[in-house]
Amino acid sequence: MPNKITFCLTVVFTLSAAVAAIRLRNPVHCALSAALAFAGLAVAFLGLDAEFIAFAQILVYVGAISILSIFAVLLTRGTEVEPTAAVFSRSWITGIAITLGTAAAILVPIFSSSILYKIAPAVASAPVQMIGTELMTHYLLPMEVMGLLLTSALIGAVVIAMSDRPEKKDDSSHPSVTRYPSAESKPATKRDLTTV
Amino acid sequence: MNSLDQIFVTLKQWLLSYVPTDFQPVGSALLSIVAIIAVFGTAFALTTILERKGLGRIQNRPGPNRVGPCGFLQPMADAVKMLTKEDIVPYAADKVLHYLAPIVLTVPIWLAFAVLPFGRNMSAIELDASIVFFFAVGSASELAVFMAGWSSHNKYSLIGAMRGIAQMISYEVPLVLSTVPVLMLSGTLNLNEIVNAQSGFSFGVGQWNVFTPWGAAGFLLFMIAATAESNRAPFDLPEGESEIIAGFLTEYSGFKYALFFLGEYLGLFAVTGLAVTLFLGGWNAPLAFLNVVPSWLWFFAKFGALIAVFIWARGTVPRLRFDQLLNFAWKFIVPLTLVNIAVAGIWYFSSDHLAYAVRWLICAGIFLGFYELLGRFLSLKRAPRTYRYAE
Amino acid sequence: MTPLSYYLGLSGLLFAVGFAGAVTRRNAVIVLLGIEFMLGAANMNFIAFWRFGASGSAPTGIMAVIFTIAIAAAEAAVGLALIIAVYRHRQTTQLEQMDSLKG
Numbered sequence: 001m002p003n004k005i006t007f008c009l010t011v012v013f014t015l016s017a018a019v020a021a022i023r024l025r026n027p028v029h030c031a032l033s034a035a036l037a038f039a040g041l042a043v044a045f046l047g048l049d050a051e052f053i054a055f056a057q058i059l060v061y062v063g064a065i066s067i068l069s070i071f072a073v074l075l076t077r078g079t080e081v082e083p084t085a086a087v088f089s090r091s092w093i094t095g096i097a098i099t100l101g102t103a104a105a106i107l108v109p110i111f112s113s114s115i116l117y118k119i120a121p122a123v124a125s126a127p128v129q130m131i132g133t134e135l136m137t138h139y140l141l142p143m144e145v146m147g148l149l150l151t152s153a154l155i156g157a158v159v160i161a162m163s164d165r166p167e168k169k170d171d172s173s174h175p176s177v178t179r180y181p182s183a184e185s186k187p188a189t190k191r192d193l194t195t196v
Numbered sequence: 197m198n199s200l201d202q203i204f205v206t207l208k209q210w211l212l213s214y215v216p217t218d219f220q221p222v223g224s225a226l227l228s229i230v231a232i233i234a235v236f237g238t239a240f241a242l243t244t245i246l247e248r249k250g251l252g253r254i255q256n257r258p259g260p261n262r263v264g265p266c267g268f269l270q271p272m273a274d275a276v277k278m279l280t281k282e283d284i285v286p287y288a289a290d291k292v293l294h295y296l297a298p299i300v301l302t303v304p305i306w307l308a309f310a311v312l313p314f315g316r317n318m319s320a321i322e323l324d325a326s327i328v329f330f331f332a333v334g335s336a337s338e339l340a341v342f343m344a345g346w347s348s349h350n351k352y353s354l355i356g357a358m359r360g361i362a363q364m365i366s367y368e369v370p371l372v373l374s375t376v377p378v379l380m381l382s383g384t385l386n387l388n389e390i391v392n393a394q395s396g397f398s399f400g401v402g403q404w405n406v407f408t409p410w411g412a413a414g415f416l417l418f419m420i421a422a423t424a425e426s427n428r429a430p431f432d433l434p435e436g437e438s439e440i441i442a443g444f445l446t447e448y449s450g451f452k453y454a455l456f457f458l459g460e461y462l463g464l465f466a467v468t469g470l471a472v473t474l475f476l477g478g479w480n481a482p483l484a485f486l487n488v489v490p491s492w493l494w495f496f497a498k499f500g501a502l503i504a505v506f507i508w509a510r511g512t513v514p515r516l517r518f519d520q521l522l523n524f525a526w527k528f529i530v531p532l533t534l535v536n537i538a539v540a541g542i543w544y545f546s547s548d549h550l551a552y553a554v555r556w557l558i559c560a561g562i563f564l565g566f567y568e569l570l571g572r573f574l575s576l577k578r579a580p581r582t583y584r585y586a587e
Numbered sequence: 588m589t590p591l592s593y594y595l596g597l598s599g600l601l602f603a604v605g606f607a608g609a610v611t612r613r614n615a616v617i618v619l620l621g622i623e624f625m626l627g628a629a630n631m632n633f634i635a636f637w638r639f640g641a642s643g644s645a646p647t648g649i650m651a652v653i654f655t656i657a658i659a660a661a662e663a664a665v666g667l668a669l670i671i672a673v674y675r676h677r678q679t680t681q682l683e684q685m686d687s688l689k690g
Binding site: 051071 | 335346
């Protein structure tokens, strides 16, 4: 019974954090709630005896991905949301309808399936040593491919995000002016401390 | 002697025998929590006063010496001052995040102590992947630093937070990579088993990882990365007071400031404890005949010695510039940790073919050769330093 | 032990929430976060089926999740780099304003 209570608390925590992450106006708040939701998911993994995955989940999602998205928000001035600007897309009603359809298409088969009555083995554990051995034997090729993928993603991300200003140096003597062409193309969203 | 070694374990079992069986897991956890908070809370108070006194001695002044005998009650006075100060929240601040940031920094750090083995049979929880747990809970501090800096709505806070995050992400890579040789050679991620793997003695000297070439190099790299990870001088740019007031702490006062202070010291204690466990043999005695001394005393002796090194470094090394800091991490420390992993592999596979001394010299030679080459390569484009004002 | 249906339900709901975020938000960063939620929900399924599955000796589900987490990290890095690159050209992260093929 305590197992179920813990699980229900985890579910409430994770889902409310996830809903907050897609509902809040300020993208920084969204990214922080997303970190909470990922941490809640890690707790659910702990309940399934997958220690290593739970810790890896926290390490990667909370420590890297949410920080990365916060950086992206700040670098794209995402926090300067006007109080009246819409944060949901014009077709959000259609989106919600499709979402409900998808949720039904997932949940109805799950709850009508016979797999629900499967009894879990009393003990199931994946010690780190076993995971390591498997990675180096059965899953050696996928692991190599993963290494290649991560390397290329790293290089690709750096190349894409790298500033291409040096090439444009000949066009104008003031590259910073060409990057932000005029005041009117960029709405005056700069939050003024004195007027808040 | 064994009874003195296990005195805390026995004490815990004796106390637990008064707890009903149903509540024994909870009781055990509570006892461990109380012990950890008491010990490291005291260590925090002691470290603040010793650090101020040590820095004073380095800078040729007495340091705090007014409150209590030799000034040793100064932490109490500081605590009273902190707690009675007004708690100011800036008008433009994001109130919720401003409130949550010190909590997010301080609470997860306590969790990291749960997996450290403080003595024989003295770790609060036994986890299969305890070192991954340690780094996972440590990753919350980056979020806390960002929350503190961004929610204050102050440009110095934001600059400090961005510096802090960039620094912590950059140095987390070498911090984790420098532990990899230890994990490879011990064949486990469990800190207790890593300590057990170092418990042997050869010629009466403990078989600590730091006495091998990859261990010595890894220890130095780990300590450098740990200094940066805990935002201490010479890597204290996030709160460099001569440049950006106090960085992300600028808008904090009173109890919240004290919590940040506590969190930073606890982070330092946690990585120091990890360094002792991974490289300095954990609770093992350095010499075989010293085994009579209780194991927890050895752990805390090594711990104190490493803290003293941190204080010494803070008093002697000047602060880096930010580009120097990041270049140092990505161009120098990270390649060296990668080479160190290769050296550990060579060490492992040469054990059947070569004598110990030969093996030691070859591995050390490879690492030092790469160190020299990398250093020369990085300083190729630089002209010799010229001093304009000092001759 | 909590029944399998609870975990599958959590996974389904989390997938729906992530999907809603991906299709209803304007900000590209949050759309990416929604996609990460969907990946997390898939991970939940892998782990749940591994735990309730027959063979305890082979950590199949765990392996799949390790690779998924690595892919999620790569995807986030490249996706956010793309968002920053687009922002540099068009001064916006609003997906509805990225409707022109001319760079």
